[in-house]
Amino acid sequence: MDGDNEYILTAEALHKSYGRGPGRVEVLHGLDLAVRKGEFLAVMGPSGCGKSTLLHVLGLITAQDSGRVTIGSRVVPNGNRIRTELRRTMIGLVFQRFNLISVLSAEENVDTSLRVRGIRPDGRTGELLESLGVSHVAKRKPGEMSIGEQQRVAVARAIAHRPKVLLADEPTGSLDSTSGRALLEIMQHANRDDGQTIVMITHSEELAGFADRTVYMQDGILVDHN
Amino acid sequence: MHHKLASVLNALGIGVGICMLLTLSGLARGTLFEISDRAESADADLIVCPSGWGNGLVTRSGVGLWEKYAEKINEKHGNIVERIVPVFIWPLKLAGQDQQATGVSPEMWYTLTGGRKLSEGRMFDPNNKFAKWLEKELLTEAPEDGPVEDLDLTEAPHDGLELVIDSRLAGAGNYHVGQKVVSANHEWTIVGIVPAGVFTRVFMPRRTAQYIFGDSILQCTFMFIKLKGGCDIGPAAAAIKKTTGQDVVPLTAYRGMLQAKFDILFGIINVINAVALSITFLFIMITLHTMVLQRNRDIAILKASGASNWCITRQVMVEAALLTLGGMVLGVGLSFVAGWIIHTLMPLYTVEITWQWIAIAFGAASAGATLSSIYPAWRATRVDMAEVLAQD
Numbered sequence: 001m002d003g004d005n006e007y008i009l010t011a012e013a014l015h016k017s018y019g020r021g022p023g024r025v026e027v028l029h030g031l032d033l034a035v036r037k038g039e040f041l042a043v044m045g046p047s048g049c050g051k052s053t054l055l056h057v058l059g060l061i062t063a064q065d066s067g068r069v070t071i072g073s074r075v076v077p078n079g080n081r082i083r084t085e086l087r088r089t090m091i092g093l094v095f096q097r098f099n100l101i102s103v104l105s106a107e108e109n110v111d112t113s114l115r116v117r118g119i120r121p122d123g124r125t126g127e128l129l130e131s132l133g134v135s136h137v138a139k140r141k142p143g144e145m146s147i148g149e150q151q152r153v154a155v156a157r158a159i160a161h162r163p164k165v166l167l168a169d170e171p172t173g174s175l176d177s178t179s180g181r182a183l184l185e186i187m188q189h190a191n192r193d194d195g196q197t198i199v200m201i202t203h204s205e206e207l208a209g210f211a212d213r214t215v216y217m218q219d220g221i222l223v224d225h226n
Numbered sequence: 227m228h229h230k231l232a233s234v235l236n237a238l239g240i241g242v243g244i245c246m247l248l249t250l251s252g253l254a255r256g257t258l259f260e261i262s263d264r265a266e267s268a269d270a271d272l273i274v275c276p277s278g279w280g281n282g283l284v285t286r287s288g289v290g291l292w293e294k295y296a297e298k299i300n301e302k303h304g305n306i307v308e309r310i311v312p313v314f315i316w317p318l319k320l321a322g323q324d325q326q327a328t329g330v331s332p333e334m335w336y337t338l339t340g341g342r343k344l345s346e347g348r349m350f351d352p353n354n355k356f357a358k359w360l361e362k363e364l365l366t367e368a369p370e371d372g373p374v375e376d377l378d379l380t381e382a383p384h385d386g387l388e389l390v391i392d393s394r395l396a397g398a399g400n401y402h403v404g405q406k407v408v409s410a411n412h413e414w415t416i417v418g419i420v421p422a423g424v425f426t427r428v429f430m431p432r433r434t435a436q437y438i439f440g441d442s443i444l445q446c447t448f449m450f451i452k453l454k455g456g457c458d459i460g461p462a463a464a465a466i467k468k469t470t471g472q473d474v475v476p477l478t479a480y481r482g483m484l485q486a487k488f489d490i491l492f493g494i495i496n497v498i499n500a501v502a503l504s505i506t507f508l509f510i511m512i513t514l515h516t517m518v519l520q521r522n523r524d525i526a527i528l529k530a531s532g533a534s535n536w537c538i539t540r541q542v543m544v545e546a547a548l549l550t551l552g553g554m555v556l557g558v559g560l561s562f563v564a565g566w567i568i569h570t571l572m573p574l575y576t577v578e579i580t581w582q583w584i585a586i587a588f589g590a591a592s593a594g595a596t597l598s599s600i601y602p603a604w605r606a607t608r609v610d611m612a613e614v615l616a617q618d
Contacts, residue, residue, distance in 0.1 A: 081534075084529075087532040089532070095615060100527075102524075117531065
């Protein structure tokens with residue numbers, strides 16, 4: 001990890017397990033990862049290797065058992081308040097099943113995400129929906145949108161507050177190949193034009209091709225693909 | 227608040243509790259206060275009643291006091307007493323329920339009611355014909371404190387079995403002037419109607435009441451005393467008590483006595499209200515808790531977006547507040563509807579919904595809603611983001 005200043009997100013010796021006693025399952029086994037500022041990183045690996053757990057730890061959704069996560073220049077502490085603050089300001093999340101709030105319209109989903117972060121939406125939501133090609137569904141609820149439209153709205157929500165890092169957990173998993181590629185183009189555009197750092201989990205070699213770099217996971221650690 | 231039907235139903239549940247609180251309290255207090263208001267409408271300052279009646283005065287009827295006390299009071303305290311009005315109270319069943327009826331001399335009726343005019347008809351026994359006949363029959367031939375003889379009332383002037391009723395009772399029983407009604411085994415004629423707000427809903431000639439319902443026409447239930455202007459009520463009451471040896475209470479104490487007499491009723495109503503409100507708040511808690519469980523994913527998404535525990539707590543509490551506010555509006559509206567229904571079906575009952583009680587209900591509901599939302603809010607903050615969002 002030379003030249004630490006270049007890294008926006010690092011993970012060192014991450015251990016994470018679920019359950020207790022004999023049923024305890026260790027998912028991450030001392031994983032190390034470093035993501036450069038402005039990098040588009042794809043994480044690949046077989047099902048159950050711990051990719052989503054890694055993303056949850058990096059997204060501060062769950063805490064590691066041991067090891068260290070650094071975002072920007074800040075080592076993430078255990079305290080809830082700071083973790084919430086970092087989640088609010090530094091991270092954007094895109095999920096495989098979008099996780100839009102079903103009772104809110106596209107516009108309200110994005111607005112709500114901004115408001116809980118203490119940001120007034122002003123015109124930002126409209127601009128984003130427009131740039132992602134979903135302004136026509138702004139007033140529609142998720143149930144009234146296509147799968148592709150829902151995922152674009154989810155991306156709009158994730159980047160609306162201009163996070164330092166965008167974490168995407170198989171963002172195209174629920175999309176057909178055309179919609180998947182279209183979404184990846186949008187993410188690539190955010191990465192190349194706006195310098196958005198992205199960490200994306202995917203099963204698809206083809207989609208991983210949109211990233212600058214791909215790392216592989218197996219049994220809770222990164223491995224050399226070859 | 228995005229599930230409109232569920233929110234309306236929840237608010238309705240809260241509204242029913244609020245309505246119950248307002249209606250029950252309004253009915254109990256309204257009816258008692260209406261009775262108190264009527265009692266206080268009497269143009270008098272003091273009530274002289276048998277020693278030891280205390281708060282029981284407000285529900286007593288029948289024989290209580292010898293009328294000769296009036297002479298004694300006049301004799302000793304003529305300088306401070308303007309007039310004395312003996313009354314004989316007895317319940318008569320009219321419009322399906324017992325009504326306190328006041329036996330009073332026709333000439334004293336006007337002073338007792340503060341010069342109130344009849345809206346229809348005339349005063350009962352207007353020339354005291356029946357009273358004089360009765361006095362002649364009983365007092366000239368029997369000793370003063372002797373037993374009342376059985377008289378043949380068919381030979382008596384007809385003016386004795388006459389009633390004046392108030393407009394509310396007339397409305398409730400569809401009574402009109404000239405109508406004959408049977409009560410207490412006698413046939414009475416309604417001869418006059420007075421606007422509501424007088425001492426009792428039914429008035430009859432005092433001598434008639436004393437003869438039919440008492441042991442002697444020389445005994446009344448109690449006496450009203452009107453003092454001369456500028457006279458202090460307290461010292462006057464003490465002086466008259468000393469002279470008569472009977473209880474003398476200010477008319478202004480009537481309301482307090484009535485409330486004290488029905489303290490247990492208020493107690494029961496308060497318990498019912500407390501139970502109703504507790505159920506309402508339990509209802510709010512279950513509703514919010516269910517909402518939290520149903521919206522686990524939404525909460526997890528908000529938390530993943532950086533929503534703090536306070537933000538989540540505030541969200542749940544705002545929902546509780548909105549539900550309670552909706553419930554309050556519905557509850558107040560429903561209580562007015564309930565009051566109208568009660569008044570229509572049972573015109574003699576009064577439901578008094580006051581701003582004071584609406585404020586009390588609002589305060590209780592707000593406090594209850596806040597308390598009820600604490601546990602659901604805490605549950606919401608405990609939603610495990612990783613677990614919920616991993617269920618992709």
